[in-house]
Amino acid sequence: MKRQRIAYSLVFLFIMAVFSQNLVFAGESAKIPPPPLKYPQGELGNMVKLGEKLVMETNTQPLTKAYVGNDLKCTSCHLEGGKKPNRGSTFIGTAANFPAKGPREKTILTLQDRILNCFMRSMGGTRPPVGSKPAIAMTAYITWLSKGLPLSMLPDKPVSLFNRPFPNKAIKPFVKKADLKKGAALYKKRCVVCHGSNGQGDGDENPPLWGSRSYNKGAGLANNLKLATWLQYNMPLGDENLTNREAADIARFVNSHKRIGFNLRKRLPEASKMGVYNGQVK
Numbered sequence: 001m002k003r004q005r006i007a008y009s010l011v012f013l014f015i016m017a018v019f020s021q022n023l024v025f026a027g028e029s030a031k032i033p034p035p036p037l038k039y040p041q042g043e044l045g046n047m048v049k050l051g052e053k054l055v056m057e058t059n060t061q062p063l064t065k066a067y068v069g070n071d072l073k074c075t076s077c078h079l080e081g082g083k084k085p086n087r088g089s090t091f092i093g094t095a096a097n098f099p100a101k102g103p104r105e106k107t108i109l110t111l112q113d114r115i116l117n118c119f120m121r122s123m124g125g126t127r128p129p130v131g132s133k134p135a136i137a138m139t140a141y142i143t144w145l146s147k148g149l150p151l152s153m154l155p156d157k158p159v160s161l162f163n164r165p166f167p168n169k170a171i172k173p174f175v176k177k178a179d180l181k182k183g184a185a186l187y188k189k190r191c192v193v194c195h196g197s198n199g200q201g202d203g204d205e206n207p208p209l210w211g212s213r214s215y216n217k218g219a220g221l222a223n224n225l226k227l228a229t230w231l232q233y234n235m236p237l238g239d240e241n242l243t244n245r246e247a248a249d250i251a252r253f254v255n256s257h258k259r260i261g262f263n264l265r266k267r268l269p270e271a272s273k274m275g276v277y278n279g280q281v282k
């Protein structure tokens with residue numbers, strides 16, 4: 001009898017948990033749900049797993065490394081392959097936000113477009129063809145991370161609900177009067193152990209923050225407000241507690257260093273390599 005009652009209350013708690021999760025999804029500061037527990041079966045599951053591998057090892061995997069121009073991987077900024085429930089970096093809920101209007105592209109983007117454009121900016125490389133295996137695999141993986149979540153279909157927001165506020169307007173006044181010297185001092189105190197005194201990283205787990213091996217000037221993080229917002233959610237790794245002022249000062253310092261410029265025409269593949277039909281032709 002007693003065991004049955006416990007079982008009933010567990011079922012009740014479970015239903016409540018699922019229910020409340022759906023309710024908060026509509027809000028700006030919605031709680032981020034966990035990633036799905038199981039991979040899909042069969043060929044789809046294999047594609048999702050391949051996509052995850054490419055997100056984790058973008059600059060070394062044979063299918064993607066030719067399209068990457070620096071030492072970053074998607075997971076360098078989308079922590080734990082986007083599975084970590086950190087704002088500004090999670091991929092949970094991202095697929096539910098597409099299609100969406102891209103402010104840079106001034107057109108409607110699919111999730112695949114959004115992913116491929118990251119290669120030209122954050123990854124400092126060139127755009128893989130639409131419909132290519134890496135494009136399909138990464139899109140399948142990121143879509144899987146939104147399994148069960150309702151589609152947003154919002155007309156104006158290119159960033160998913162779980163990544164907002166992004167950029168965070170509350171940091172804006174601090175970005176305007178950010179202090180380079182204070183940023184340098186804070187960098188020494190909070191970042192240098194992992195990212196090095198020249199922002200070079202350690203050639204292993206800790207990625208470079210500036211110079212030719214980091215994100216270029218076309219990347220989201222090259223914008224001080226976006227970097228400050230991202231830092232507040234995600235760094236220092238394991239100790240994410242920067243104030244608005246600290247995040248703004250450090251962002252100014254990090255982005256005051258040299259990085260590679262961005263020219264869209266040079267990053268796009270030639271027209272004949274822009275896309276492929278990825279189905280079988282009988």
Ligand code: HEC
Nearest residue numbers: 072073074077094114115118122158159160163215220221
């Ligand atoms: C240098 C950091 C960085 C790297 C590396 C990076 N991204 Fe991003 N990405 C961002 C930031 C910051 C945003 C937030 C949007 C913006 O830029 O305004 C973002 C946004 C996105 C979005 C939209 C997210 C949403 O919630 O709607 C997708 C999809 C995405 N990135 C995919 C990728 C993929 C796939 C890779 C690897 C090929 C990658 N990114 C590499 C920093 C990065």
Ligand code: HEC
Nearest residue numbers: 075076077080190191194205206207208209235236237250
């Ligand atoms: C404990 C080590 C550690 C500390 C401290 C730390 N980071 Fe990071 N940081 C990382 C790691 C590791 C990654 C890549 C994430 C991954 O691969 O899981 C990263 C990624 C980044 C990225 C995105 C990728 C890139 O290279 O551009 C930026 C920007 C960044 N950190 C800035 C900072 C700043 C600024 C501070 C100080 C406020 C800081 N980090 C503190 C370990 C650290």
